[in-house]
Amino acid sequence: MSYPWHGRAAAMSGNAWARAASDIGCKEAAIRAVWEVEAAGFGFRSDGSLQRRFEPHCFPAQHWGQIGFAPGGLVPWRASLKVASAERERMFSVAYQIAPEAALDATSWGGPQILGSNAEACGYASALEMVRDMAQGEDRHLAAFVLLIRSWGLDSALRARDWKRFATRYNGPGQPEVYARKIEAAYRRHSGGTRSPAVLRRGDQGAEVKRLQQALGLPSDGVFGPATDSALRRFQAERGLTVDGMAGANTWDALKSAGTARPAIQKTPGDALVERGVDWLAKGGAGAAATAGLGKAAEKVPDGAVAVASYGAVVIALVVAAVLILGWARRCGLV
Template identity: 55%
Template sequence: MPIWKGTAAPMSAGAFASAAMLLNCEEAAIRALWDVESAGRGFRPDGSLTRRFEPHHMPRSLWPHIGFRPGALAPWKASYRLKTSAREEMFSKAEALDAEATYRATSWGGPQIMGFNCEAAGFDTATAMVKAMAASEGDHLSAFVTLVTSWGLASAIRAHDWQTIETRYNGGGQGGAYARKMEAAYRRHSGGVASPAVLRLGSSGPGVRRLQTALQIEADGSFGPQTDTAVRRFQSGVGLQVDGVVGQVTWAALEARTSAAPVKQATPVDRVSELVGKGAATVGTITTAAAGLQAVVPEHAYDLMIYGAIGLAVVAGGTILSRRVLT
């Protein structure tokens, strides 16, 4: 039996709550990241570990032997475009050639931890990590807690700083897509509570002006040294971690003491609505309905429903517009 197929014990009741206590964050925040990474599934229906092989992380000398030929594409892009069947076939060939390298080039389990991050997750080798995770989802969660702690991401989870998590955990290059999905997942698990936009040195806009007004300093909309000093002074005064980052925890403290009303983070629906613009009136109806759907529909199905519906609305709107122009 392969090492990535073990007893596959499901997550125990209270496991997420215990992990949240260890990281001093909300359970909903951990569940949000978990959902986005693996759609909430640590194991496949056959009991094997959820996995995603990334052939571009294999030694280049082995690429021809496993059938990975990026051609003119960037290796990561060619890897991203692979069909599941081709990806699985490459995984089998690679495992037979160099198992440890293959496990290091694969993301595993519920939190989809890349094998080459095994040391940060508390294991000497990727092989050891895969063996442990094959036993239970509880081992997935333990590896995740160790990983985010070693990376210093616990504070980002507490702040709902999804963009930082996207960049560090997913390697960036997603343009905020993962961050918006995490926000949507957080809202599902938190009963519809929206996260405030995370502000730090270099931020600008209406959210910064609201922050500056709450801190009773000049509201110029630019998060510069003066605002950074004021934020750190406030955090120190209320007993928070002094890091100059205004996320969920700092905003909650501000709201408890002032009339501050933070700008909220966007979800995929918010982003699509923004891109479509005011010209597509149908989008308003779709977005309103989507708010209810988010609470009950799984992430992957939800995305298909929303993007598909909005896509049809845009096509219909374009057709109507073209008819008006041409007739």
């Protein structure tokens, strides 16, 4: 039997990433970063079939019993997360026999793991059409990903490197900060170490907003209100930037070239680990148990962090040094 998820399975062409970045108007490193974190990472399985992940909670509820999906007391999407890969594949096979189109709709497909029910946002008439097209090669996966990004209005987020907004829309409201830090880590790796500035918009408050106001020549009260919004939009228009009232990567670059703007930098999981270590030292933490705890924290840092192992090693080295210095100070009666 021939299935629509079997096709030519061609690998990504050499200039596909550059084309995608040009279509969106973002850095190539930005599209590579979100693909790495948000996508499956590869488009096809070892047997040449299209990569897929069945989401049982997205299949019509009246058929859950037939496929063996029983959420129990859990919210359906949480119960779906607990389904093992082999069982998920079995459920998909049964679901496809019961309602093929619904099964395709309830499955995430290809490298970008686009849910079949989002096929129309990618320019396809149906999930079946999307699956057949994506089965031909990974260039089609990336093209669909670009269309989805633009359809959802996330192209501006990529241009601004507003990872949190991107992650919130792409993944939902669950832990967007975690995904944002992963994407920033991936961006730094793909861009040769370039760090992204914090993205600011109306309603934000704090020291980062003060930096923006100072760069715009405004009184720095730390509140991104109507005056800051108007001044920012005026600056964007004068510089030929997208006038969106949002201080993202391109706007910060223009502000830096026009003066002495010093934007805050977005963090990665490794940065967060270092901050925890520095905070631990500042609070006088010491001892082998605490050192071991930092080691375990390093092990839990998600994939995609830039040089997490190096960061962890630096933190642990700092902790060990602090413990030795503290011991010496105590022996000398200094503390």
